[in-house]
Every structure is written in C-alpha cells, then in structure tokens.
Amino acid sequence: MCLGVPAKILETGGGAAVIELGGVRREISVMLLDDVSVGEWVIVHAGFAIEKLSEGEAEQTLALFREIAEAEGSRDS
Amino acid sequence: MNRNIKYIDDFRDPATARALVARIRRDAGDAPVRLMEVCGTHTVAIARCGIRPLLSGAVTMLSGPGCPVCVTPDGYIDAAIALGRERGALLASFGDMLRVPGKSSSLEKEKGTGLEVRVVYSPLDAVALAAGLPDREVVFLGVGFETTAPAIGGAIRTAASLCLKNFSVLASVRTIPEAMGVLASDPEVRIEGFLCPAHVSVVIGTDAYRPVAQRYGIPCVVAGFEPLDILMGISMLLRQKKEGVARVENEYSRVATSAGNRRAQDMIRDVFVPCDTGWRGIGVIPGSGLRIADRYAPFDAERKFGAPVVFAREGTACRCGDVLKGKILPVDCPLFGKACVPEEPYGPCMVSSEGSCAAYYKYGDL
Numbered sequence: 001m002c003l004g005v006p007a008k009i010l011e012t013g014g015g016a017a018v019i020e021l022g023g024v025r026r027e028i029s030v031m032l033l034d035d036v037s038v039g040e041w042v043i044v045h046a047g048f049a050i051e052k053l054s055e056g057e058a059e060q061t062l063a064l065f066r067e068i069a070e071a072e073g074s075r076d077s
Numbered sequence: 078m079n080r081n082i083k084y085i086d087d088f089r090d091p092a093t094a095r096a097l098v099a100r101i102r103r104d105a106g107d108a109p110v111r112l113m114e115v116c117g118t119h120t121v122a123i124a125r126c127g128i129r130p131l132l133s134g135a136v137t138m139l140s141g142p143g144c145p146v147c148v149t150p151d152g153y154i155d156a157a158i159a160l161g162r163e164r165g166a167l168l169a170s171f172g173d174m175l176r177v178p179g180k181s182s183s184l185e186k187e188k189g190t191g192l193e194v195r196v197v198y199s200p201l202d203a204v205a206l207a208a209g210l211p212d213r214e215v216v217f218l219g220v221g222f223e224t225t226a227p228a229i230g231g232a233i234r235t236a237a238s239l240c241l242k243n244f245s246v247l248a249s250v251r252t253i254p255e256a257m258g259v260l261a262s263d264p265e266v267r268i269e270g271f272l273c274p275a276h277v278s279v280v281i282g283t284d285a286y287r288p289v290a291q292r293y294g295i296p297c298v299v300a301g302f303e304p305l306d307i308l309m310g311i312s313m314l315l316r317q318k319k320e321g322v323a324r325v326e327n328e329y330s331r332v333a334t335s336a337g338n339r340r341a342q343d344m345i346r347d348v349f350v351p352c353d354t355g356w357r358g359i360g361v362i363p364g365s366g367l368r369i370a371d372r373y374a375p376f377d378a379e380r381k382f383g384a385p386v387v388f389a390r391e392g393t394a395c396r397c398g399d400v401l402k403g404k405i406l407p408v409d410c411p412l413f414g415k416a417c418v419p420e421e422p423y424g425p426c427m428v429s430s431e432g433s434c435a436a437y438y439k440y441g442d443l
Binding site: 002003004006028029031032033034041043045046047048050051052053054055057058060061062064065066068069071072073075 | 084085087088090092093095096097099100116117118143145171198199200201202221222224225227228231274275276277279280302305309328330331332333338340341344
C-alpha cells in the first residue's frame, strides 16, 4: 500500500504537477514538497509527490553495485 | 528505453543480483539469519522476485506487520459499513480495503447489495467527489501508515479550505517504529535485523529507527523496493551482524534522508495527534496510532457521526496475528490454502495484495 513510483514532472502550477504514469498523464499534488521543477523526478504515492528523487544519489548507489559485481566477478575467476 | 522507468530497470540487473546473492551467502553464518521485512510492499517484491528461495539456508525472511489493510481491526470495516447503511454515506476507499472481512461482511459484499462504495486512487479524489455532490455525505476510509498520513492530512486540509461540510475521514492510521519496538522486544520472534520500509522512511526519516537499533541492538537498514535494493539491504544487515554492530543504514539514499520530509511531517503534526491503537492480530500498541486533531474534528467521521471504531480481539482459528509478528510462516496456519484462499479469504493477510499469505499463495514461495 505504501507503493510509490518514480515519475518525471512534465508541468507544474498551483500546488499541482502533471506526470506521466504508464503512458497516462495525470495530475498530482506537490503540496508536500518545498519546490519542484519540470524535469525533476519525484516519488508518487496516492496522488501526492512525497519526495524528490536524487539522480546523484541514485548514480552513487548504482556505482556501488557495479563495484560489488566486479569484485564478486573477480573472486569467481 | 522508456525514460519513465529509468530508476526501475537499473535496479533490476540480474548479474548484479547474482553478485549480491553470492556476497550474502558468503557473509551468512551456519544457521540462517532471521531478518524481518517490515513492509508489505517488500513482502510482495521478495515473493515476486523469488528472493526467498535464492537465499534459503542463509537468510530467513520473516514478513512483518507493514500492510495497513492487514492490521486494520475488523471493527473498522463494521463501522464503515454502518456509516454507509445507517447514515447513507457514500464511502470512498483505496481498492485494497474492499475485500477485507469485517465481523459479518465486507465492503465488496455490501456493494453487491446496494452499499455505495467508490474506489479512489488519491484521498484528494474523495474531496473532489464531495465537492461535486454537495447533498451527499462522503466518508473517505483513511487507512495507512506514515507514507499515506500526509496525503490523508492534505485531503482534510483541502476540504477545510474549501469549507466542505459533507466530507469526513474514518481514520485508521498507524506508525511503524512503535510496532517494530514491540516485535524487537518479543522473545518468540527473535529478529536479527530489520529491513525497514522505503516510503515510510522517506516521510519520517531514517533517524526514526535509531531507538530500535540502540535499545534492542538490532541492525536496521532502509532499502528501496527493487530487487537490487532488497538484496543490498540484506547484505548490509549481514555485514552489520558480522561486525557486531547495530546501527541505522540507508540503502535508499536516492529518496530517503536521515531527517525525512519535513513538510510531510508538519502535515501529520497539524492534522493528527498520536494515540494508542489496536492492530489486528497483534493488540493495542501504545502511541502507535494517529487520530484526527481536535481542530479538524468536523472532518473526523467517528466524531461527526458518533460512530466509534470498536477494537475487539478476534477469536478464530485464523493466525494472521502470528504471521504479522513473524512467529509463523503463512503455510503454518491451519487455514492457509484450505479454508482461506485469495478467492475466499478468511483473514486479512490473504485479502490484501500485500498480505504475506496472499504473496505466499500467489507466488508459491514456500
């Protein structure tokens, strides 16, 4: 039930924003965020953006995954 | 590639998953490590991705009480049905709630015989419904944890700003760290690490688990819902155990922060106040509920209609309570797969798509 999906902000205005989810455009509330801009990624839950998604942090986590994959790969070989 | 799934696909890479499984197996000891995924969304993801069999012998994943539908007392369903039947209210609900059995019926069964129930995606949809039907009382069934509480609060504040007189919320809102404290102190459960919920943590902040880690000496890792997030979270828990430490770590740093979402917390503090509340199958947990604050009393369906939700302990063969506490696996319940199946659920853990029993049944994850 606490499912939240990442979505990109396409339009903003008046405490609301438009995102695309599964090919369908839908309006969500951004009242729980300080500010949000077109092009930013947010996590959407029950029609509300509950937080922004940090692309930098995501890349760091993915880089860590790559390191682990390489380390495990070299153990095997 | 569809840009909209950028942050999903990257976290599902099979080669990295194999590497993480190898790392987990190497770090695990002789006896399986008992970890609990607290959140129902994790339960479903673990079952769907087949993570449990991948780790068998190394890690035992216990499913926790983090499915709001599963822990909502049956008296809540009865109160909702009564509001519709006796007060003529139009009920607006998240879809998950419809098949949950109350004492004698469910919203879905009642809907078949004339009770008006509308499924909404957002609490704000229920506000719009009320605004469009000024002659009808609209009651939103506000069930959820800290993730959903700000959205329910946002709906109440929106209704207040619109001066709507025909909108109210039957609130059933619970908070997760208090429930984790109860499980952490239960000697029968014996949890060695908590995989903490992703989106509850986005709201409350990862620091909220520090009391659990410090008081009970149980490692806590906040992890996202994708397969690599979950495997990495498990791996981080095992590393803590190996080092003999118990702290809070955050795998889901792309969204969750140590302090959480302040605006969402302010919303919760404005609209709700903490209270003791009952968890289906577990009992009353002090300070684990959120009730609507007095200044928003006109939007509190319990007070508006004088319709209190009665919490009673259920006396049946259903062992959802033990499943929710991680004491038994779904297959250990005598009703599982026999008297209790998804088409004809007996207990709430078989009803909700996020319930442990439904996940075990659907994915055959035995």
